[in-house]
Amino acid sequence: METKVRFAPSPTGNLHVGGLRTALFNYLYAKKVGGKIILRIEDTDQNRKVEKAAENILDVFNQLNIHFDEGPHLESKYGPYFQSQRLSIYKDHIQILLDSGTAYPCFCMGERLDDLRLKLATNKEHIKYDRHCLNLSQDEIKAKMESEPYVIRMKVPDGEEVVFYDVVRERVAIQCDEIDDQVLIKSDGFPTYHFANVVDDHLMGITHVMRGEEWLPSTPKHVLLYQFFNWKLPKFIHLPLLLNPDKSKLSKRQGDVSVEDYLNKGYLPETLINFVALLGWHPKDEKELFSLSDLENEFSVKRINKSGAVFDVEKLKWMNGQYLKNLPIETIMKYAKPVFKSKGWDTKNTEKFKAVIENARKRADTIHEMIKPSIPFYAELEYSDEDNNLLQNESSQKVLTYFSEKLTGQINWTEAEIKLLVNETGEITGVKGKDLYAPLRISLFGEVHGPDIPLLIGILGIDETIIRIQRHI
RNA sequence: GGCCCGUUCGUCUAGUGGUUAGGACUCAGGGUUUUCAUCUCUGCAACAGGAGUUCGAUUCUCCUACGGGCUACCA
Numbered sequence: 001m002e003t004k005v006r007f008a009p010s011p012t013g014n015l016h017v018g019g020l021r022t023a024l025f026n027y028l029y030a031k032k033v034g035g036k037i038i039l040r041i042e043d044t045d046q047n048r049k050v051e052k053a054a055e056n057i058l059d060v061f062n063q064l065n066i067h068f069d070e071g072p073h074l075e076s077k078y079g080p081y082f083q084s085q086r087l088s089i090y091k092d093h094i095q096i097l098l099d100s101g102t103a104y105p106c107f108c109m110g111e112r113l114d115d116l117r118l119k120l121a122t123n124k125e126h127i128k129y130d131r132h133c134l135n136l137s138q139d140e141i142k143a144k145m146e147s148e149p150y151v152i153r154m155k156v157p158d159g160e161e162v163v164f165y166d167v168v169r170e171r172v173a174i175q176c177d178e179i180d181d182q183v184l185i186k187s188d189g190f191p192t193y194h195f196a197n198v199v200d201d202h203l204m205g206i207t208h209v210m211r212g213e214e215w216l217p218s219t220p221k222h223v224l225l226y227q228f229f230n231w232k233l234p235k236f237i238h239l240p241l242l243l244n245p246d247k248s249k250l251s252k253r254q255g256d257v258s259v260e261d262y263l264n265k266g267y268l269p270e271t272l273i274n275f276v277a278l279l280g281w282h283p284k285d286e287k288e289l290f291s292l293s294d295l296e297n298e299f300s301v302k303r304i305n306k307s308g309a310v311f312d313v314e315k316l317k318w319m320n321g322q323y324l325k326n327l328p329i330e331t332i333m334k335y336a337k338p339v340f341k342s343k344g345w346d347t348k349n350t351e352k353f354k355a356v357i358e359n360a361r362k363r364a365d366t367i368h369e370m371i372k373p374s375i376p377f378y379a380e381l382e383y384s385d386e387d388n389n390l391l392q393n394e395s396s397q398k399v400l401t402y403f404s405e406k407l408t409g410q411i412n413w414t415e416a417e418i419k420l421l422v423n424e425t426g427e428i429t430g431v432k433g434k435d436l437y438a439p440l441r442i443s444l445f446g447e448v449h450g451p452d453i454p455l456l457i458g459i460l461g462i463d464e465t466i467i468r469i470q471r472h473i
Numbered sequence: 474g475g476c477c478c479g480u481u482c483g484u485c486u487a488g489u490g491g492u493u494a495g496g497a498c499u500c501a502g503g504g505u506u507u508u509c510a511u512c513u514c515u516g517c518a519a520c521a522g523g524a525g526u527u528c529g530a531u532u533c534u535c536c537u538a539c540g541g542g543c544u545a546c547c548a
Contacts, residue, residue, distance in 0.1 A: 127474090
């Protein structure tokens, strides 16, 4: 049978980095074994639904170059891929369970359930539904269904044990007495996650369910449902959680969690994929920098870890810096262009832009950090009083005067020649060290620290260099 | 509270019944660079605890501790 996996987010907002990790592992597994990956939108909660969320998620995956074989954008005989469009399917399937007695209608509503939970909690008992509606007669059920709101619950068998094998955690067992009679169909007619998920996974031919570890405790319910339907169980692969620095489940409260946030802050798609791939999985050797296609080759479920992984922004930054420095310059230019343009900078002179980016990429860990080292090439310089004082002192003036005079009229000087001129300026004026370099660098660049002077002049051009220096003479 | 899962440097992780327990990020120091950055070298730093099995356990088993997840008509 063809391997088929799925990524099934609920459209409640932007794509979460944890979601990206889950999607990526599914994707890599599918690629590795030559299977398929589908995207299914689990929009069964009408209250939490966010407009356009599915489009946003798809858009982010496009930016990351992760593509699905089936999904809302690519319908097939297995669709539709929005669960909200599959209501009749769930209706048909719940009837099968109702008929076999593995599900039953329940008319207990909010207040009674709240009281029940409160009572169980105060008595320190296991919190689960008391099956108040299980033994209603057929007539009672019929009458109530016509006049009252109701849900449909699964009937968990008594006294049995549910055992399943998780690929990462191996044998997991739980007593049925611990399992609640989970609501399968809500009073608004929509299915709950547990029901829709199982029905769809089966109908869509999913062979491997790879998802976050937070689903491990409810997996027995899903296993029971497969048994009720007499369906073949998929393989379960529960991924370790992504964690905040305090080890709690990664959440918005402690920083950015959406992939979009990181993209907007100047992290590259390549970085995000590489970084997230190494959270809960590791390659055979000690290599750390992986392209998506490297990962497709290297990935193996055998090397998925068991314990949660803290999302360490420091290491993310470092990795992004590596990509900034090592990706082809054209790629970095492509990513930087819109950001530079948003500053109102004109990047039309490609040669200059390229040189600026080449300089900036070495000094930055994100696209946005490339702005600062590029200011001197695209924006007006600002000088502090301290800078002006330094530029006006006697030795600075000697340096600037000699240097700019010698430069005047030279158009095609190479960087090596400019370097020689700097040395010559020092010899002739008798100014050495910092006193020699600081005035040049400040007048040209606005900062004492920065790139080599010849490199700087190479980007600026001789004319602009002379203009900038002569402003201070 | 109950159930489930987990535990190697601060963080991501490798690894083995006998290893100087390895790598990466961070941090510290050195080198390269006129400066900054890059690059590079060196260093700091870990097997949660207790029993058991064993000639020998970080590695296998059990217990404890700690951490986390779940405990909704959310996913």
